[in-house]
Amino acid sequence: MASNNFNIQGLSAKEVFEARKKHGANTLNFKKESGLIEALKSIAAEPMVVLLLVVSSIYFFTGNVGDGLFLAAAIVLVAGISLYQDSRSRNALEKLKNFTQPMCKVIRDGETIEIKSEELVVGDSLMIEEGNTIAADGIIVHSNDFSVNESILTGESMAVYKDASKEDNKVSLGTTVASGLAIATVTAIGNATNLGKIGKSLEDIAEEKTPLEKQITNFVKKMVLIGAIVFLVVWAINYFRSYNVVDSLLKALTLAMSILPEEIPVAFTTFMALGAWRLMKLGIVVKQMKTVETLGSATVICTDKTGTLTENKMSLARLFVLSSQEIADASQPLSADAQSLVRLAMWASEPIPFDPMEVALHEAYGKFMVTDERLVFNMAHEYPLGGKPPMMTHIFEDGNGKRIIAAKGAPEAMIAVSGLSASEKEQVHEAINTLAKDGYRVLGVGEASFNGNDFPATQQEFSFSFKGLVAFYDPPKKNIPFVLEQFYAAGIKVKIVTGDNALTTGAIARQVGFRGFDKSISGDELMKLSEGELKEKVEDMQVFTRMFPEAKLKIINALKVRNEIVAMTGDGVNDGPALKAAHIGIAMGKKGTEIAKQAASLILLEDDLSKMVEAVAMGRKIYTNLKKAIQYIISIHIPIILTVFLPLALGWIYPNIFSPLHIILLELIMGPTCSIIYENEPMEKNMMIKKPRPFTSTFFNWKELTTSVVQGLAITAGTLSIYQLAVHGGANEEVTRTLVFVTLISSNIFLTLVNRSFYYSVLTTLAYKNNLVGLIIGATVAITGLLLFVPPLTNFFGFDNISAVQLLTSVVIGLLAVIWFEMIKWRSRVAAKTV
Template sequence: MTLNNLDIKGLSSKEVTEARQRYGANSLTYKKENGFIDALKSIVKEPMVILLLVTAAIYFISGKNGDGFFLASAVILVSGISLYQDSRSRNALDKLKDYSQPTCKVIRDGVIVEIKSGDLVIGDCLIVEEGTSVSADGVIIQSNDFSVNESILTGESLPVYKDKSTTDNTILRGTTVAGGLAIARVTAIGNKTRLGAIGKSLEAITEEKTPLELQINNFVKKMVVAGAIVFIIVWAINYTHSRNLTDSLIKALTLAMSILPEEIPVAFTSFMALGAWRLMKMGIVVKQMKTVETLGSASVICTDKTGTITENKMSLAKVFALESGKITDAGGTYDEPERKLIRVAMWASEPIPFDPMEIALHEAYAKTAVTDERPRYKMVHEYPLGGKPPMMTHLFENENNERIIAAKGAPEAIMKVADLDEIQIQQLQTTINALASEGYRILAVAEAHFAGNNFPATQQEFEFGFKGLVAFYDPPKKNIKAVLETFYKAGITVKIVTGDNAATTAAIARQIDFKGADKCISGDELMELDSNQLGHSVQKLNIFTRMYPDTKLRIINALKSQQEIVAMTGDGVNDGPALKAAHIGIAMGKKGTEIARQAASLILLEDDLSKMTDAVAMGRRIYTNLKKAIQYIISIHIPIILTVFIPLALDWIYPNIFSPVHIIFLELIMGPTCSIIYENEPMEKNTMLQKPRPFTTTFFNWKELATSVVQGLMITAGTLATYQWAVKVGLNEPQTRTMVFTCLIAANVLLTLVNRSFYYSVFTTLKYKNNLVLLIIGITIIVTGLLLYVKPLSVFFGFASLSLFQLAFAFGSGFISVAWYEIVKWRKRRTKQLS
């Protein structure tokens, strides 16, 4: 059966345009969310914005209009930065949604074309086949042994068989095709579909927060509580001393502002969304944000062989007809037994082939057949791919009731159901071993005869006659050796999990220098192992052959139980459960079924495993840069908090060295630094030479947290030492404030540079390509200079001019309070070189 024989032309281009104008797009639209308004609502709820508004109000009440207007302006500026970051994140996610939109096949102008499901229109002739998700409601006009799983709508998990003659001859959006193929005329799209009608319930579904997101949110909440407690204590102390309500409130609010690390959740959202966008530009679609977190931890990658390690360009290489007993090269001159073998192999394939092997068989038949019989026959029954090992059977009839029953599948499966004697079995086994040892993918072909219409319940019940073997060659991808080497250097174990036989898989594995090519285990052997044996085997072995859905899932779960972070590639319907179970399910964008793409969390658009190394590298880069940003935030918040609190708590001569305007200025510097500079940092050169980081529930280990705390305390020591020196030499409050502020700005600038790497020196990181570093630091220095030396600004901020020596002292204190960490990094490098 070919498309031309179906007499289905589908819509013309003009009819498609008219239908789209009349009925709209095929998209589910319910409550229209306004991202800008939602972002504004979230900003209003931010603790920092609330504090700013309250403080501004207090300033206005107390008659300090200048300070009030400044804080009100700061609210606008902070909101603007937040809205900009939110806009970047939303735009990135919107583009990701567009990229991850499923595709479907339709017949238009008499040709099969692939389009995005959103482009479907009413009247389209939609082709749905095994493994695809139905994109719209329609009425079946042609089908081949078609069954569909409608559990999403009905709750019934068993497949429902349908054709155009059944009472229920419709297909429904959101359901999945369990077997066969159907062509349906689209009758409803978008909200008019059955799924669309009940889709209101989808609005209530919210995506669960990831462990890292929960940790960050909990940390921020704790800091908010701490800020509230400190606020009350400081307000009480100040009020007791001064009995001035508004003044004591402002001083307490100053400290509360210094405690809130509101940059952290902004940084997290920005890093994840923009990281996903960067991955998409590389041809990697991330469907779930948590995948970005997990990528850098991947310790094991389970990959299919066909189409992932190999080209998936199946060409018929050899044929072995049992009747002649000889192996013949494909493409040459065939004798009658070989032509019969190819004919049966073609009939055992799908009428509209999409599998590379079946396409090759159809092409071989077209070249060898004297007369093309395909237009005269139609499929009357189909037994889909099934069994362990798998096989499939197709039944065709013509107008004269002449019948063809053809089967193909794994040689072991066909040999089980065929009538063979011991000599033939031995001959076949020798031939299979010879072909498999050269890396050929082998299928066995058989034919049966059945007179009645009461077909057996299973295909194995037919009495088959063994016809022969067809061998395909699928060469390894040219870059696969380099890809594997990258994984190995990164400390990632690669395992081949395939439905192919052991000899063929081992041959390909040897060709690509795959580690562990000499040992393997079959699906049946694996299922016999107990939990302890299984755990040992999945760690020790790297090749798993003759695998089926249950075994794939068991491998994934066993690896997870061994504390491995598992990535798995898959493309078929049967890969769905294992893809869902893996920490990182990877579907192929071209050859992957829709079911696989739905189950996966990541899609490789070009079916290229080398992209997975890029994804792991990006995951490690994002995670590392996010940690740098948050460590920077922690380190710089500590001196701000303590510089405000210690003079007040110890009743120093100038107890309120900073006011809210100073804190807000520092916050405006830190926000862009952590969210813009660090997000744009390139990957460090040793990143892909390190072992995968343990996927623990803690974002920071104690050593990393201690580093940030010590850095913060050292900067605090620098600022307070500057404070005490200024007092000691008799400087007044504005001069002291200016020196402390300058010291803190200098420390902030150098900390930004030093923390670009916790291993390499600042001289190395200065060579990293990140133009935003100079831009942001340049702006910081220029604005600080304006605050210090432009009279209206310096008066407003309570600053005073400094002598060159005083300025140098402040800068020097800030420099020393950060630069010491370069010695720590030097010792790290030296220790590693000596070890």
């Protein structure tokens, strides 16, 4: 049956082309804001840009055309940098959207092929099966025990059974297949679908900000408020000293500009978007930005067995025939009884198989059957996979009324409905243990007979004859032992959560070097535990077998109660609730159902668990680098603020050492440093042998924040020291300003290098591969050189010529203001070695 697709030919290539030309692509297109317009709106609302506009206007108003033009150019430059960063982020996210494009199966020219959902056209024969999200509206032309969850349209959570002969024979875009299989002729795509017609309401749904984004936004808002208060205070001080409204306003705006940390939100957006893009290049699609934040905190990974620890390449390996009590090798010629068992197991499978075990049964059947009965038998009734433990039953009939009722499922389920004698049960259990302890996945197979068409409501009501066991071998992936060791080294606990039995799971776990392979609990046992017992068991147990959706969800929630940050892998419909509940839901890109992919926050395109090691490493790197960037911003803002404020507040001889021109110059140097250098920093070598960072409600702990503040105060001490040295040496305001500016720039450069690691020495980090470090620092030095040695620029910014000794003194003070932190790092390394 798999080969003829129920005699449905589907559209030809020419018909597909004509349909697409007539109806367009299968996409929902509503009102879209231009990315450029949105970015420009955002820039126009930035406090720094508003301040620049105000200051620039004042300069023009007072006749300082040169200063006004410089600030106007600065506005363009700030906007250009912001647009560049925004375009990098948007481009990264657009590429992510392409990778998350859902796929669907269609029959074209008699062949079943997989295409992107947007390539679907009206008239296509769409094949939909359990776990799929339906990609368009259509009318059912064939179905097997087919039901759909239409809650997205109706709000009704119960699945609705549909088939071609019923009045309700239509399917809709966005709904999900709860059970069975169907083929539907597509009647509407994109905006013409039922969902498309009501989809306008989706435009106004705003994306919720992540906790970290909220923290950063609140921090920036507080700094804006502080800036506003200080602005008023400084304006008042200057005004009552000079009674010059415009001059005092300019000086107050200078300080307000120095306080605003507008680089922080830009850095956050850049790091998260580019982090997601970097993950995508590794074959890891991040659907939600908050996942990038959470990855580095993962403490537990709950992994499925089949297809995650194993290859998901099922081959029929062994057969146990109850009548002969023999365990046969499926790769050898089979006896008549063994062939009969394979035939029955095939009939208990889907007519168009997609599960690897069912594919293997169809292939095994095709090898020894002279006449293919699949061409003459049609499905009359189907009982989908259900029960605890699960089983499934199919009823087929041919044109002469000959009937086959075949069932397969967990051996325990088949034993329970088969009425075996005590000795037969013992024989079956012995065979199960023999097969399972070698790592085989075992299914029981049974047959029933029934007259009439008034079939029982449940499959368990049939009286089955137990025929035997079919055992499949799914070899472990070769890289899994190494992957597990990497998780363990990173302080991440690994737990196996599977629907398979304990013996098979334990055997595979033992083969791959899984720690705690002998500590297992079943789904039924787990559901009987009290909340307190469950909380303890999820910590002690490492292998969870015969799991079903409710049990999986209980495991995730119990781990969360223990304050674990939980990542979970899954691929099936029944994994959806647990994937949604986990902090990091991980769906498999190849074997994962659309429901699993929708519920997950991250998709592994190659179904390779080793990618999760890379994802965790990337998450840790992104988070650490973002911290470095923001700590740098805090540390360098403190001396700018205090160097502007203290001479004024303390009544020093040159109270306004910096003007708005100098502040914006410093901002233009700092912005690229924090968001380009630190974003591009490689992962530190000890990153994956540390325990996961605590997932707290605050971005910085007090130690980290104190470090940044002390670094900022040390640089302030350096800038104010050179200020006093210059004044006591008889320097004028221009020379003093030049020395202070060079000291601040030098401190900025050395701080950039020192803070590349808060553990390793600057000599170690100089070997880190980051080509942008030399580029940005070189550009900073070049700009400073131009300001010092090109007379028009020197005069414009109010600088003056300084001697080589003065220049060297400023640079040395800048170095000393920062390099002391190397001693703190050295003590940390010594302490770590003695532990």
